[in-house]
Amino acid sequence: MPSPRKNILVTGAAGYIGSHIALCCLLSGEYSVVTIDNFSNSFPEGLKRVTKIAQDALPADATEEDKKALEIEVFRGDITLKEDINQVFEAYKSKGGIWGVIHVAAHKAVGESGEKPIQYYENNITATINLLSIMEKYEVYRIVYSSSATVYGAPKQIPIPETSVLAPESVYGRTKHMSELILKDVCDSKPDLWRAIGLRYFNPAGSHPSGEIGEDPRGKPGNLLPLLSQMATGKFAEEGLKIFGNDYPTPDGTCVRDYLHVMDLAQGHVDALAALLRDDIFQNQASGTGFGGSGGKYKAYNLGKGKGMSVLQMVEAMRKATGFDYKYTIVGRRTGDVPDLTADPSLANKELGFTCKYGLEEMARDQWGFNKKYPQGYETKK
């Protein structure tokens, strides 16, 4: 008989990254998943498909109980409201409690964050504080946090180590940086109880190879890959593709980013949950960022491939995957863009056992996989 799964609360599990995290948690055999999501940028349908994929992966002799353990309990709620979070923890008191939290839910559009700072601070900071407050109330002291490479701003050193100065250049980036500082302070306040890991994502791409779940942003995608993928379905044909600057100091002049497959990224969270139980990783703190030396158990890791790809390389990869003949125009540089954002992921490799199994070709294939199968995303009529 398998040992009972630990209950993990994944906030925002219906979203792009959260759904893949939920899937990897279920596939690990270790965890069952509960989520709170207000579906402000996602659909409940995604969560059903996560369960379906995980159930399909069960061995033929799996019991009904095994299947049931893969169902995701969904609380429709808003994490800016403490009562809504409280409800989840209260409900789980009689179900063995929440073992740990992966805090994914947030607003994430850099440009919009500068226009609506109050909403961003509320959704990304007040919500984080609320969550920590309720966790403390229910004595749940383990958390993995979705941070972002934007905390580095324009880094001095490429590839970027975790010890780089944190100097975010947008409201969004500041909400991620402040959340990390708050987590660090909370861990420092009770080193014997709290443990937290912040994962600084570089550029997630692709989706589960089944094409059943994927990135389904509302409106025109702000990021390159979902845009290219949707363009291959015929969308945004008139507007075409704009490339912002080809005179950067990079091999082909266009900006270089560190794309990693979302399944690798998601698996990094399962790695981090296991790492929370280890003492050694918290002893050797990264220095230079104001983090460390306090005895508290907070640590941040880069999740990236450690290999940068230029905009033109990504367009070419998507052309191969989709067969679509992308037309693009080069326009002026966009304010705030930096030439190269490539991670140094060696700390995560070493201490979390994090690895990237998927290559560029698979990222492009799986990005397209979802849009090809579901050109209107989760709202596609079958």
Next chain:
Amino acid sequence: MPSPRKNILVTGAAGYIGSHIALCCLLSGEYSVVTIDNFSNSFPEGLKRVTKIAQDALPADATEEDKKALEIEVFRGDITLKEDINQVFEAYKSKGGIWGVIHVAAHKAVGESGEKPIQYYENNITATINLLSIMEKYEVYRIVYSSSATVYGAPKQIPIPETSVLAPESVYGRTKHMSELILKDVCDSKPDLWRAIGLRYFNPAGSHPSGEIGEDPRGKPGNLLPLLSQMATGKFAEEGLKIFGNDYPTPDGTCVRDYLHVMDLAQGHVDALAALLRDDIFQNQASGTGFGGSGGKYKAYNLGKGKGMSVLQMVEAMRKATGFDYKYTIVGRRTGDVPDLTADPSLANKELGFTCKYGLEEMARDQWGFNKKYPQGYETKK
């Protein structure tokens, strides 16, 4: 007939500094005051006395209406709850609206902040975000914020200009720094609407010369002057006075701080309210702190005397004021203490018209004035 007063919401007006700010607003003749306070660290009595002092200062021919305008409307409420803040703004819709906000309410104990970070972030950050959100809803775009010299951490340059690097070294300091960053982002988002001034207080001391209002912390005071003043009433006799280190690189070896009279500090807020209306001060932004260059109308000012006083000098000043023979022992340095925190207040002098009218002797006299008259603080039975 005098022009009608503008309604100012002072959060936390029942507290030590808030009560003096409320008083200066009333004495200015320009403003009437409404407050929201949960009395977590204060008593409603203080607000009644503020009104009384202001009424006593009216000319002999003042009308009942003149007197009534000095009453402070009190909403007992908690600013971590949006509904509570909303109630105030909603109530004022029919009373000419809130003209501007002075956001004073916060938790302020540095040591405690490290032990209870979640409560501090909630009370000092969530609350600030809540307030800004409700202000935006009611289209109130003017705010003066109670920041602190703790945002500078251990500064490289003495006296400290506003352009110093912000590197707070405590949870409390980070809540003040983050609040400033949030205010700045909010001002940047709508430069035509939002205007905010952050006032970085150095060491407020004393109280209104009447001795009717003053500093009445619960438990043993964490700050030097209230402690000395309470000791003169016979309290904490057994514990005695501990001076943390006399081997600092200062004239007499004890730490140097920039004490200013709370009436001067409070008047600085009235100056700041007027300055909110000026465009010129926002054009010439301080650089070097990540602040400036954006066109947004946020600006931070030091409020200090620009003259430091050592611990031993303050003990001597209080001895003269109280006649109490302080016994002290020198103990080891306290972690986190820096030798000298003296403000460069020249920017506030120049742009806000801020000046310090009271000297050291008056600070000591007025610190003692309240405790002498009310040895048990606001709970003193008369």
